[in-house]
Amino acid sequence: MKITILGGGGFLGRKLAQRLAAEGGLDGRPIAELTLFDLAEPAPLEAPFPVRRLAGDVASAADVAKAVPEGTSVVFHLAAVVSAAAEADFDLGMRVNLHGTLAVIEACRKLSTPPRVLFTSSVASFGGGQSALLPDEARQVPGNSYGAQKAAAELLLADASRRGMLDLVSIRLPTVIVRPGRPNKAASSFVSAILREPLLGLETPLPVGEDFRVWVCSPRRAVDWFLHAAVMDTAPLGIDRGVNPPGLAVSVGEMLAALTPAERALVRSEPDAVIAGIVGGWPAEFAATRAKKLGFAPQEGVPAILAAFREDDLAATRADRGM
Amino acid sequence: MKITILGGGGFLGRKLAQRLAAEGGLDGRPIAELTLFDLAEPAPLEAPFPVRRLAGDVASAADVAKAVPEGTSVVFHLAAVVSAAAEADFDLGMRVNLHGTLAVIEACRKLSTPPRVLFTSSVASFGGGQSALLPDEARQVPGNSYGAQKAAAELLLADASRRGMLDLVSIRLPTVIVRPGRPNKAASSFVSAILREPLLGLETPLPVGEDFRVWVCSPRRAVDWFLHAAVMDTAPLGIDRGVNPPGLAVSVGEMLAALTPAERALVRSEPDAVIAGIVGGWPAEFAATRAKKLGFAPQEGVPAILAAFREDDLAATRADRGM
Numbered sequence A, B: 001m002k003i004t005i006l007g008g009g010g011f012l013g014r015k016l017a018q019r020l021a022a023e024g025g026l027d028g029r030p031i032a033e034l035t036l037f038d039l040a041e042p043a044p045l046e047a048p049f050p051v052r053r054l055a056g057d058v059a060s061a062a063d064v065a066k067a068v069p070e071g072t073s074v075v076f077h078l079a080a081v082v083s084a085a086a087e088a089d090f091d092l093g094m095r096v097n098l099h100g101t102l103a104v105i106e107a108c109r110k111l112s113t114p115p116r117v118l119f120t121s122s123v124a125s126f127g128g129g130q131s132a133l134l135p136d137e138a139r140q141v142p143g144n145s146y147g148a149q150k151a152a153a154e155l156l157l158a159d160a161s162r163r164g165m166l167d168l169v170s171i172r173l174p175t176v177i178v179r180p181g182r183p184n185k186a187a188s189s190f191v192s193a194i195l196r197e198p199l200l201g202l203e204t205p206l207p208v209g210e211d212f213r214v215w216v217c218s219p220r221r222a223v224d225w226f227l228h229a230a231v232m233d234t235a236p237l238g239i240d241r242g243v244n245p246p247g248l249a250v251s252v253g254e255m256l257a258a259l260t261p262a263e264r265a266l267v268r269s270e271p272d273a274v275i276a277g278i279v280g281g282w283p284a285e286f287a288a289t290r291a292k293k294l295g296f297a298p299q300e301g302v303p304a305i306l307a308a309f310r311e312d313d314l315a316a317t318r319a320d321r322g323m
C-alpha cells in the first residue's frame, strides 16, 4: 500500500513516519511506498520500504497531486499553519489551512479508489472555557482563525467524504505534550515547557495558576490515534466524520506533581493576564464517549507522558539545544 | 448610506430591494445608493434613490470589489447556488457558495470602515430529522454539499468579523414559502407548490404524508429579518454570529387546512420515497430562543403567509406563467 504524510517534516508527521518505519506495515499489509511531503524536503528516514521525500506547498494543487500518486491508500493530512501563526497572518492561515485542504480534496478525487484521509483538526476549534465538559455534540464556535479554518476544513472534507471522493476521519487533537524544542510565542507553549524545561535543568515561567486545567495527549498516543483512524471501519461514523479523541484532562498542579522536587523548583509563577485570557477560553475537558466506542485508546496519566518524552525526545532535545 | 445586495436579482434579493425602495431608507437614515449585483444584470427598480445594477460573478474578487465600493455600510450576501444545483454540480457549489463568500470577505476588508454583512445561511446545514427540536447550540452536521458550504462560509465570515474585517449576522433561513414560479426539481419544491398551484387552479402532487412537518417562513418575514440584522446591535452576539430565526413549524396537513375545499382537492397524494428520504432528514423545528431575545420577529401562521402571497405575488405569477 502507498501512504502519504502531508506535513511529514513536522513534529507529529515525523513521529508518525518513524512509527510506520518501525512497524514496516499498516494493518498487517506491507507498505509499498511512503511519501513525506513538507515545505522543506523532510529529513531522510530509515525504513524497510521506499521513502519519497518531497518539498512543496500544500496550497498548490499540482504539488499535492505529486504527493498523492495513483494507488495511494492513506493520506495523513497534517500540514498546517498553527494557531499563533494563523492569528498573526490571516492570509497565510487561510492559504495553508483552508486552501491547502481544498487541494487535498482535489488530489484525492482524482484517484481511482478514494483514499482514507486522516485530518488533524484541533480543540482550538471549540470555545467553552475552563468550566466546560464538552459533549460529543458540542458546536464548534472558534475564537481564533486557526480554529475557524480547521472547523471549516472539517466540514468541506466531510462533504467530499459523503460524496465518495475520499473516506475521512477528522481527529480534533488535544494539546500535544511534551513538545520538544524551545519555548515559543504560542499561548500554549507553557503547557509543554513546564515539563520539558525542568527536565533539561532549566528555569521556566508559569503564566497561569496551578488550578488551570488543560486537555492533553502525548505524541505517542496521537500517533496511535492516527493509525487507528487509518484502518478503522468508518461505516459507524455515518456522515459525522469528526472525532473528539479521549485525551487527558489535567491541572497544572497535577502536571508539576510528576516532577522531582528539584525539577519542580525550576517552575516559577509569573502570572500573565494575556496568556491566561487566551487559554482560559479553551475547553478543559471533553466527554469523548463516541471515540472510546470507536476504539480510540484513552490517554494515560502524566507519568506515562513524561516517561515517553524521556525515552523518545530528551536526548535529541538536549543535542538540538547544544546542551 | 450605501447598500449592496449580492444576488440582488434573485427571489429574496428582489423582495429586499423592493422593500428598501418602498421605505426609502434604513434605520431612519437615507439611502445614498443601492447596488444590485447578480449573474445577469438585475431588472430596473423604481426607487427614491440611485440604483446601480451590475452583472458579475460573486466568485470573482474584482467583480465583488466593484459591487462593494468604498463607503458601503451594509452588504446583503444572498448570492448562492441552491441545494439541488450544488448537489448536482460540486464544483459550481464550491465556487459560488465557498469561494464567492471568500471574495465577499476580501471586498469588505478593503473598506475603511467594516460594513455590516448579512449572510443567508440555511437550515439545510443541519441534520436531525423529523423528531428533532433543535436548540440554538445544535451542531451543524450537513447531509448535503449546499449545507456544508453554507456552514463553512458561516465559520469563515464569523472569523473575519471577529478580526474586524466586517460585522456579521448570519441567518439560517427556514424554507421560504410561498415561492413564486413553477414547480422545480428541488426536493423542497412541493412545500411551496401545494399552496401556490391550487391558488392558480392547478393540480399538484404531494410526495409526503400530511403529518410531515417543515420549518418555514414567508418572504416578507425573511426580509424583516434581513433588515433587523442590518441595523441591530451586534455586541450581544459576541463571537457567535449565527442565528436560527423564529420560523414556523407546520405540518402539511395544517398548510392544506388553510386552502378552500376546492383548492384542497387539487392536491393529490403521490408518495415519493426519494423525496421523502431527503426531506425526512431535515429538522422540523428549532427552539430559536436566542433570536427572539435578539429582536427577530416570529413568523405568523399559514393564513398570513397565504395572504402575503396573494397580495404580493399571485398576479405576477399568473402573468409569468401566461395564465
Ligand SMILES: NC(=O)c1ccc[n+]([C@@H]2O[C@H](COP(=O)([O-])OP(=O)(O)OC[C@H]3O[C@@H](n4cnc5c(N)ncnc54)[C@H](O)[C@@H]3O)[C@@H](O)[C@H]2O)c1
Binding pocket: A006, A007, A008, A009, A010, A011, A012, A013, A037, A038, A039, A040, A056, A057, A058, A059, A077, A078, A079, A080, A081, A082, A096, A100, A120, A121, A122, A123, A172, A173, A174, A175, A176, A177
Ligand atoms: N501539536 C499540537 O499540540 C496539535 C494540537 C492540535 C492539532 N494539531 C494539528 O496536528 C497537525 C500536526 O501538528 P504538529 O504539531 O506536527 O505541527 P508542525 O507545525 O510541527 O507540523 C506541521 C507541518 O506542516 C508544514 N507546513 C506548513 N505550511 C505548509 C505548506 N504550505 N505546505 C506544506 N507543508 C506545510 C510545516 O512545515 C510543518 O512541518 C497540524 O495539522 C496541527 O494543526 C497539533
Ligand SMILES: NC(=O)c1ccc[n+]([C@@H]2O[C@H](COP(=O)([O-])OP(=O)(O)OC[C@H]3O[C@@H](n4cnc5c(N)ncnc54)[C@H](O)[C@@H]3O)[C@@H](O)[C@H]2O)c1
Binding pocket: B006, B007, B008, B009, B010, B011, B012, B013, B037, B038, B039, B040, B056, B057, B058, B059, B077, B078, B079, B080, B081, B082, B096, B100, B120, B121, B122, B123, B172, B173, B174, B175, B176, B177
Ligand atoms: N428561498 C429559500 O427557501 C432559502 C432557504 C434557505 C436559505 N436561502 C438562501 O437565501 C439566499 C437567497 O435565496 P433565494 O431564494 O433568493 O435564491 P435565488 O436562487 O432566487 O437567488 C440567488 C441569486 O444568486 C445568484 N447567483 C448565483 N450564482 C451567482 C454568481 N456566481 N454570481 C452572482 N450571483 C449569483 C442567482 O443568479 C440568484 O439570482 C441564498 O443565499 C439562499 O441560499 C434561501
